[in-house]
Amino acid sequence: MVKGAGPEWEKYACEFVGTFFLVFTVGCNVLGGNPVWGVTSIACTLMVCIYAMGSVSGGHFNPAVTVAVALTMKMDSWLVAGSYMLVQTIAGTLAGFCYKAMFGWQAFNLEPGAGHNWLDVMIVEVLYTYMLCFVVLCTACAKANNETGQFYGLAIGFVVVAGGYAAGSVSGGCFNPAVAFGIDISSREIGFGWCFAYLGYELAGAALAALSFYVVYPEEFRSRTGEVASVPRRAKVMFAEFIGTFFLVFTVGCNVLSGSPAGAWSIAASLMCMIYALGKVSGAHFNPAVTLSILLCGRKKITPVEAGLYVVSQLCGGLMGALTYSLVMGKVFALAPGPKYGWVSVGVAEIIFTFLLCFVVLNVATVREPSRDMFGLAIGSCVTVGGFAIGAISGGSLNPAVSFGIDTVDLIWGGSWKNCLFYTGFELIGAALASGLFYGVRPREYSKADNLASV
DSSP states (O other): OTTOOSOHHHHHHHHHHHHHHHHHHHHHHHHHTOTTTHHHHHHHHHHHHHHHHHHHHOOOOSHHHHHHHHHTTOSSOHHHHHHHHHHHHHHHHHHHHHHHHHTTTOOOOOOOOTTOOHHHHHHHHHHHHHHHHHHHIIIIIOHHHHTTOSOHHHHHHHHHHHHHHHHHHHHOOOOOHHHHHHHHHHTGGGOOOHHHHHHHHHHHHHHHHHHHHHHHOGGGOBOTTOOBOOOOHHHHHHHHHHHHHHHHHHHHHHHHHHTOTTHHHHHHHHHHHHHHHHHHHHOOOOSHHHHHHHHHTOTTSSOHHHHHHHHHHHHHHHHHHHHHHHHHHSOOOOOOOOTTOOHHHHHHHHHHHHHHHHHHHHHHHSSSSOOSSSHHHHHHHHHHHHHHHHTTTTOOOOOHHHHHHHHHHHHHTTOOOOHHHHHHHHHHHHHHHHHHHHHHHOGGGGOHHHHHHTO
16 A cells, blocks of 8 residues: 555645645644644544545655655655655645644744653654554555555554654654644744754654564565565564553553543554554554463463463563653653542452453454454454543553553652552453353354364
8 A cells, every 4th residue: 555556746746635634734733722632633634644545645644654665665766755755845834834824823833842851752753653654564565464454544543643642742743754844844933943853753763663564574575586584473473562562551651641631542542553553463462461361262372382472572561661651751650549449449440341351352353253454443442441431440451561561660760569460460350251251152263163164
């Protein structure tokens, strides 16, 4: 999808139109004062433009994405890539002046958010641009996904939901040099220059995404002799589980500590996007409870040794995600029952909604005929359900790697380290119950006759 199939002028026209609408929507939401749904509006603009024009130009609408695609040799030439970036930047700049004129020549500046500095901006812009470009490469460039699935637009667009709510208070949540230049040039009378720093951060994220794509999809690359590249399967799987869990926990922490108005929505989006990106690599568990439920269900989906490697990778990813959000936000938070609730309430909440998450995973992703396109949305939406439903009771962790990361970093900052043990116990109970019910409602998954008939 990303390479594009139209003539050159049609490609450039699509890149201009898509980038223009993206930046124009950014400006309208910011100047219109839409803190709750603004990020979702921007994400949906990106998503619909990708579905509308992706088959013509590839639907980049972002110079960082174009660089990542070019680095993975998915474009015709660097000349075409450079032309894309020029068109995108012009479109973004024009859009900046258009929304400025529409709002009576009001403007807003591109700069670090209150209480944050260049280092905080660099971290979030590198990481979420990395995530955006990585999801593009995995869902729209990798043959394993782009020849079978139609979820690429949803996955790519909703990276903006994940990063916009999580990092908006830190950097504004650009993740796109065309957005950065459009904002900065149109507001030059109140400050100018940050767009160049953002450009450097975002291109670094794009380069890291291209490198990571090589790790998880080495079969996409061939040497000059035609030999297909290879990476050991366990290395790919452990990297996939690490990076997916890292982004999940990092997004959790940034949303909580910034007081995001849509935290559960953002966290669910981060899970959904990385599931779509890495589902064909590791199964995209990103959660020891999910790994346990799949192990307990048998059917040779995962061995005990593999499950152990998954859990180690997830815990390491969760810890690194928590350390990173503590660095960016300059503070941490405790894993504990809500002010009005006790451990019985926490136990019931975590068991029930971890059960739901694991049960959905088992039914949409591990059956013989899994969901083709909706699996990531279904699994990610369990976090939307649980996060909003029990956030005030337990925080809605539903994941031992999340619990471990939050509690361990709290300990480093002078807190205590014990609550994650209780949370983990509740979450593993939910996982075990999900496995038991799955066996009850899907007996044909264990039938030898049905297994033979499906071969």
